Amino acid sequence: MHADPKGVLTGVHFLDGDHACCEGTLAAGARFAAGYPITPSTEVVERFASRIPTVGGIFIQMEDELAASIAIQGAVWGGAKAFTVTSGPGFSLMMEHIGYAAITETPCVFVNVQRGGPSTGLPTLPAQADMMQARWGSHGDYGIIALCPNSPQECFDLTITGFNLAEEFRVPVMMMLDECVGHMTEKVIIPPADQIEVSPRRYTHKPPAEYHPFEPGEDLVPEMVKAGDGYRFHVTGLTHDERGYPSMDVATQDRLVRRLLDKLKPFSNGRAICDTADLEDAEVAVVSYGITSRVAQRAIELARTRGIRAGKFRLISAWPFPEQHIAALAGRVKAxxxxxxxxxxxxxxxxxxxAGRAKVIPVSHAGGTVHDPEVILKAIVEAAK
Amino acid sequence: MSKGFVAINVERCKGCAFCVEFCPTHVLALSSAFNSKGYHPPHVVASDKCSGCDLCGMYCPDFAIYGARYAR
Amino acid sequence: MSEQLLEVECEIPEGSFNPVEPFLRMDRIPHIWCAGCGIGTTVNCFTRALLESKANLDKVAIVSGIGCTGRVAGYARLDSFHTTHGRAIPFATGLKLANPELQVVVYSGDGDLFAIGGNHFIHAARRNMDIKVICVNNLTYAMTGGQTAPTTPSHVISATAPYGVFEPAFNLVQLADACGASYVARWTTFHVKQLARSMEEVLKKKGFGFIEIVSPCPTLYQRRNKMGDGLDTMKYYKQASKIRHGAPTGECSLTKSGEIVVGKFIDRERPDYYELLQAQMHESLGDRYAEPEVGCSEC
Structure with a gap:
């Protein structure tokens, strides 16, 4: 279905990534946000707090990130599309509720504008060091989707994609910005509402007597309900059966946890979002994401001018990791x-x-600024040897 | 005839005796018999005194007993 | 057991049923609570209050945290949410704001609400969020084995205070009062009638309502302290409780074996969060303000 025009600020704008992300949430239909201030992410909800009273929704500043990350899930079960926004230290606090969203299959969006860590780290400076945390940070086995925009325009576009994927797969989706992308200001084109596709919540049409809240459909995703509609359903963070009832047996655990991962397989196997260029003849593929992909672009261009056949593989959906794409490339490139x-x-x-079929050369950086393109270029030159 | 009755689900009982202790008209006593879980459930010893006030039902933490008035 | 031995001497009319049962997920009963635990008793009172209040049960949602009382949500045949440890209140906050027509009840224990969840409690009370918080206070962390809670009275032996608790405990009703709750009451599981009435009252009260229920925990709290069984504690409640409506909450601290002041302490009018939000937006934005329609309409 199309976006609700009330939330869509159609036009050509000059926005930073945080603000563009906020416009993405509104266009996607989010009418509830809960947050706790933290640099460099706060601008997302500052703009939401300013915009939402005229759109028709609620922003609440909670007492901490634990509260924000569970308040949004209460709102989702009350019928809202909802999100929260944070950065490293707050993201750490939200881990418990990313796990809760995963096991309760609560569609919601976590925006993480990454800064340097660990701990308080570099509050105002960029890093991309929460990538593994986004995937593995909460305890137990589960799957999530993580998207990495590299421009304000993508902050807008991919935020809508993120909300849509959250609804389709009933998973928490991580928007993995970084400080540079969040604070970089560029042109952002917001199309008319009728050109923006938003995914509706997958509400059941079954009557209460026939409905089991965690009975998976063919695509392994259960249909949803919301509070107040007469279903008298139960949601728990405990391992639960199809009725939503706690069940401490091995078979139920196996069935539930495998499904939490398996339901994302269609996404990892084929629908992964990647941006590629110059890979047809490439001997070196540069794999990057977020702000680093823009620095890498320069290094690839420099390499090509030197006659090295370098190509671009940009991870837009970093999780689930598009391993089939990388595996296919590994048979073709040197490194x-x-x-x-x-x-x-x-x-x-x-x-x-x-899997050993091509060299893999890391170009690590502890964060605080972006790479020097020359450093990446040097690695490309080495890789091509 | 009494005004009310109590109904006991003996298998649900855990023998806490709240109902016996706080029944205002002393309708109940703990049985010497066991249920299958090994608890002594209450039994009625003075059915004629039951007012059907359901205080036993409000006290029972195991939802194992309730009282009600007979429809007249 | 043989049914004959305990043949009920009352005539049970056809079709009669335990009034608590329509409120429970009967396919999950019997519950997990110990013999002599008071949580089930509070559930009886809650269901009587729901019945008396004539609430549309399809519009009542119950939210619990973790622990023994945290299991109440799973037994209540309502829209029910068993959340994470300490976070029932912020979950309830989001639920209520997304769908203000819901009656949102948080039902949880003292450890959950006042240790790990203490920050959320004080802020929800400060905001006067229109949710009702029922706290079953058994003075300990029962599910994990009887460790010291922020409510455990001095000199009590707990699993983590084997030589006796020495740190001061919270007085929950004073805390709720100080944070601005609209309604504050305390009862024990002995006071079933008063508790049910109080629950009915709080369900009808707008704003942040709080009821503390002092409740026995024979297995994890009393056993270590040679306090007898559930019934012994109920008798202690009967003997030691003093009903003092309107008592200054600062005078209502609980001790190991002293007087228990019960009653309704606070019943005041304050605009709730939603009213304050709307008033502020109307004042600042006038006609530009759009009333929240948080639920996604077409989806």
Whole structure:
């Protein structure tokens, strides 16, 4: 269905990534946000707090990130599309509720504008060091989707995609911005509402007597209900059966947890969102994401001018990791170069997918600024040897 | 005839005796018999005194007993 | 057991049923609570209050945290949410704001609401969020084995205070009062009639309502302290409780074996969060303000 025009600020704008992300939430239909201030992410909800009273919705500043990350889930079960926004230290606090969203299959969006860590780290400076945390940060086995925009325009576009994927798969979706992308100001085109597709919640049409809240459909995703509609359903963070009732037996645990991962398979196997260029003849593939992909672009261009056949593989959906794409490339390229603003995170996924069929060269950076393109170029040159 | 009655689900009982202790008209006593879980459930010892006030039902933490008035 | 031995001497009319049962998920009964635990007793009172209040049960949602009382949500045949440890209140906040027509009740224990969840309690009370918080206070962390809670009275032996608790405990009704709750009451599981009436009253009261229910925990609290069984504690409640409506909450601290002041302490009028939100937006934005329609309409 199309976006509700009330939330769509159609036009050509000059916005930073945080503000563009906010416009994306509104266009996607989010009418509830809960947040707790933290640099460099706060601008997303500052704008939401300013915009939402005229659109028709609620922003509430909660007492901490634990509260914000569970208040949005209460709102979702009350019928809202909802999100929260944070950065590293707050993201750490939200981990418990990312797990809760995963096991209760609550569609919601967590925006993380990454800064340097660990701990308080570099509050105002960029990093991409929460990538593994986004995937694995909460305890137990579960799956999530993580998207990595590299421009304000993508902050808008991909936020809508993120909300849509959350509804389709009933998973928490992580919008993995970084400080540079969040604070970079560029042109953002917001199309008319009727050109924006938004996914409706997958509400059941079954009557209460026939409905089981965690009975999966053919695509392994159960249909949803909301409070107040007479279904008298139960939701728990305990391992539960199809009725939603706690069940401490091994078979139920196996069935539930496998399904939480398996339902995302269609996404990892084929629908992964990637941006590629110059890979047809490439001997070196540069795998990057977020702000680093824009630095890598320069390095690829420099390499090409030197006659090195470098190509671009940009992760837009970083999780589930598009391992089939990387595996396919591994048979064709000599090497992967993986620059990222951390000391080695997604590079391990590339290594795993490449499975020894191509060299994998990390270009690590502890964060605080972006790479020097020359450093990436040097790695490309080495890789091509 | 009494004004009310109590109904007991003996298998649900855990023998806490709240109902016996707080019945205002002393209708109940703990049985010497056991239920299958090994608890002594209450039994009625003075049915004629039951007012059907359902205080036993309000006290019972195990939803194992309730009282009600007979329809007249 | 043989039914004959306990043949009920009352004539049970055809079609009669335990009035609590329509409020329970009977396919989940019997519950997990211990013999002599008071949580089930509070559930009886809650269901009587729902019945008396004539609430549309399809519009009542119950939210629990973690722990023994946290299991109430799973037994209540309502829209029910068993959330994470301490976070029932912020979940309830989001639920209520997304769908203000819901009656949202938080039903949880003292450890959950006042230790790990203490920050959320004080802020929800400060905001006067229109939710009702029922706290079953058994003075300990029961489900995990009887550790010291922020409510455990001095000198009590707990699993983590084997030589006796020495840190001061919270007085929950004073805390709720100080944070601005619209309604504050305390009862024990002995006071079933008063408790049911109080619950009915709080359901009808707009704003943040709080009821503390002092409740026995024979297995994890009393056993270590040689306090007898559930019934012994109920008798203690009967003997030691003093009903003092309107008592200054600062005078209502609980001790190991002293007087228990019960009653309704606070019943005041304050605009709730939603009213304050709307008033502020109307004042600042006038006609530009759009009333929240948080639920996605077409989906």
């Amino acid at each position: 992967f170069v993986v620059p990222e603003l951390n000391l080695g995170q997604m590079v391990h996924e590339v290594e795993r997918a490449a």
